[in-house]
Amino acid sequence: xxxxxxxxxxxxxxxxxxxxxxxxxxxxxxxxxxxxxxxxxxxxxxxxxxxxxxxxxxxxxxxxxxxxxxxxxxxxxxxxxxxxxxxxxxxxxxxxxxxxxxxxxxxxxxxxxxxxxxxxxxxxxxxxxxxxxxxxxxxxxxxxxxxxxxxxxxxxxxxxxxxxxxxxxxxxxxxxxxxxxxxxxxxxxxxxxxxxxxxxxxxxxxxxxxxxxxxxxxxxxxxxxxxxxxxxxxxxxxxxxxxxxxxxxxxxxxxxxxxxxxxxxxxxxxxxxxxxxxxxxxxxxxxxxxxxxxxxxxxxxxxxxxxxxxxxxxxxxxxxxxxxxxxxxxxxxxxxxxxxxxxxxxxxx
Ligand code: 13P
Ligand code: SF4
Numbered sequence: 592x593x594x595x596x597x598x599x600x601x602x603x604x605x606x607x608x609x610x611x612x613x614x615x616x617x618x619x620x621x622x623x624x625x626x627x628x629x630x631x632x633x634x635x636x637x638x639x640x641x642x643x644x645x646x647x648x649x650x651x652x653x654x655x656x657x658x659x660x661x662x663x664x665x666x667x668x669x670x671x672x673x674x675x676x677x678x679x680x681x682x683x684x685x686x687x688x689x690x691x692x693x694x695x696x697x698x699x700x701x702x703x704x705x706x707x708x709x710x711x712x713x714x715x716x717x718x719x720x721x722x723x724x725x726x727x728x729x730x731x732x733x734x735x736x737x738x739x740x741x742x743x744x745x746x747x748x749x750x751x752x753x754x755x756x757x758x759x760x761x762x763x764x765x766x767x768x769x770x771x772x773x774x775x776x777x778x779x780x781x782x783x784x785x786x787x788x789x790x791x792x793x794x795x796x797x798x799x800x801x802x803x804x805x806x807x808x809x810x811x812x813x814x815x816x817x818x819x820x821x822x823x824x825x826x827x828x829x830x831x832x833x834x835x836x837x838x839x840x841x842x843x844x845x846x847x848x849x850x851x852x853x854x855x856x857x858x859x860x861x862x863x864x865x866x867x868x869x870x871x872x873x874x875x876x877x878x879x880x881x882x883x884x885x886x887x888x889x890x891x892x893x894x895x896x897x898x899x900x901x902x903x904x905x906x907x908x909x910x911x912x913x914x915x916x917x918x919x920x921x922x923x924x925x926x927x928x929x930x931x932x933x934x935x936x937x938x939x940x
Contacts (some may be wrong), residue, residue: 592613592614592616592617592620592643593609593610593613593614593939594794595643595865596609596612596613596616596639596642596643596668597609598777598855599642599882599883599895600638600639600642600882602885603638603878603881603884604638604639604784607661608639608725609639612639612640612643612684612905613643615679615868615906616639616643616644616905616923618909619643619644619905619908619909619912620643620931621646622909622913623644623646623667623828623912624838624910626664626665626912627663627664627665627817628663628664628665628666628667628688628912629646629647629657629661629663629666629667629668630644630646630647630667630672630908631646631648631649631652631654631657631658631666631667631668631669631670631674632644632645632647632649632669633648633649633650633654633669633670633671633674633853633871633900634648634649634650634721634853634854634857634876634879635670635853635872635875635876635897635900636648636669636875636900636903637875637901637904638671638875638878638879638882639905640669640741640903640904640905640908641875641879642879642882643905644669644905644908645669647787649853649854649931650739650740650852650853650854650855651670651674651677651724651739651740651852652723652738652740652741652852652854653676653724653854654668654670654674654725655674655677655678655681655723655738655933656937657682658677658678658681658682658687659678659682659937661682661685663685664685664686665685665686665687665688665912666678666682666685666686666687666688666781667688667690667908667912668687668688668689668690668919669690669692669903669908669913669933670689670900670903671689671694671695671696671699671722671840671876671897671899671900671903672689672693672694672695672696672699672703672726672919673696673699673724673725673726674723675687675689675694675786675919676726676727676919676921677689677723677730677922677933678788678833678919678934679727679921679926680921680926680929680930680933681918681930681933681934682817682925683921683926686915686918687827687918687919688911688912688915688916688919689903689911689917689919690903690904690907690908690910690911690916690917691902691903691904691907692916692917692928693899693902694899694900694903695818695899696724696810696899697723697749697808697809697810697811698722698725698758698759698808698809698810698838699724699726699729701758701806701807701808701809702725702729702757702758702806702808703728703729704728704729706729706779707719707721707729707732707733708759709779710730710755710757710777710779710804710806711732711755713777713779714753714755714777714804717751717753717754717755717804718734718735718747718749718751718754718755719732719733719734719735719754719755719757720733720734720735720736720737720742720745720746720749720755720756720757721733721736721737721757721758721932722736722737722739722742722756722759722762723736723737723738723933723936724758724759724810725757725758727921727925727929729757729758730928730929730932730933731925731928731929731932732928733757733844733929733932734749734932734935735748735749735935735936736788736932736935736936737936738852738932738936739762739836739837739838739851739852739853740851740852740854740855741936741939741940742756742762742765742766742837743766743769743770744939744940745772745936745939746770746772746803748939749933750879750912752802753802753803753804754772754802754803754804755803755804756803756804756805756806756810757805757806757808758772758806758807759806759808759809759838760776760805760806760807760808760809760815761809761810761837761838761840761841762806762837762838763803763806764840764841765807765837765841765844765850766803766837767802767805768841768844768845769836770803772802772803773801773802773803774801774802774803774804774805775801775803775805776802776804776805776806776807777804778933786934796852798857805908809838810838811897811898812838812872812873812895812896812897813835813836813838813839813871813872814838814839814840815894815895816835816839816840816843816871816895817840817842817843817845818842819867819901820843820871820892821833821843821846821847821871822846824890824892828867828869828890830866830867831865831867831868831869831890832849832863832865832867832868833846833847833848833849833868833871834847834848834849834850834851834856834859834860834869834870834871834872835847835849835850835871835872836850836852836853836856836871837850837851837852839871843871849870850874852932853872856870856872856876857879857880857883860880860884860887860889861883861884866886866887866888866891867887867888867889867890868880868887868888868889868890869890869891869892870889870890870891871892873895873900874891874892874895874896874934875894875896875900877891878891895937
């Protein structure tokens with residue numbers, strides 16, 4: 592195991608750390624066999640974990656599919672809580688384990704089921720799309736979910752004049768730009784229902800033309816990247832190709848050469864031939880891409896590690912299997928409603 596990890600990570604992870612983590616990886620893989628478990632690893636896992644124990648790695652959409660398809664008894668989700676919940680929603684007969692007790696997400700925590708109900712009361716009949724970065728009770732209030740790799744396609748699949756898109760403000764604005772829609776961010780103060788696009792408004796205002804209704808959630812990692820960061824790197828390396836996750840601001844996305852989900856960015860680096868790239872996302876993923884593409888220069892602004900992803904460690908992953916912790920449960924009444932929204936998304940692609 593040490594030799595395998597060294598071949599990939601020699602230039603990324605200090606040798607002493609590799610030796611230590613290789614031993615834990617061996618333990619994890621043994622426990623995985625004994626317990627008939629599958630380990631799913633999100634692209635943001637730290638390099639030693641990412642390249643040693645997961646049976647599958649990928650973005651949120653990819654891993655949801657793997658969770659739905661597995662026939663193992665236990666799913667260990669090396670990611671954050673909303674991802675583990677999605678696995679449980681899709682495959683409820685399995686034991687789903689999250690190696691850290693909390694592993695939250697600033698987006699998931701930005702909105703409650705009650706908020707969604709209030710928005711639906713304010714905009715009756717308008718379909719609700721929620722980003723998978725939400726908890727199960729919020730998904731349960733939604734018509735359909737999306738991830739960063741299918742957000743625009745999901746919105747367009749609804750063929751609706753107006754769509755509520757929650758909770759990521761920046762992803763919503765990026766989807767609005769991509770699909771040519773006008774977006775508003777309503778307050779939830781009690782008011783009569785607002786007229787929808789296409790309905791005449793009496794009183795001389797004409798018609799309101801908003802088509803996307805957003806929410807002010809933000810990813811605490813991606814909101815930190817600025818256009819100035821890109822300009823500073825381009826001043827030093829004029830040939831750099833800049834990639835950004837769509838949870839970055841629309842200004843950062845516009846200043847980038849490419850924007851896409853974590854999988855899409857990985858593919859972009861693999862399939863193009865630029866001498867150097869700047870990846871504006873969680874910095875462990877920059878390390879993981881660098882490890883897989885040693886001939887390419889990967890620049891990363893490494894002040895930005897997701898504090899929630901960072902709680903998933905090799906030690907915690909081993910202990911998850913050893914002590915059967917932390918078990919993710921979703922109440923059945925919520926799960927069946929959330930399932931409809933997630934499954935509808937998976938049918939779109
Ligand atoms: P992906 O769906 O692109 O993997 O993104 C998940 C996430 O949490 C990004 O911050
Ligand atoms: Fe949530 Fe941002 Fe961390 Fe992704 S990177 S899990 S969106 S806080």
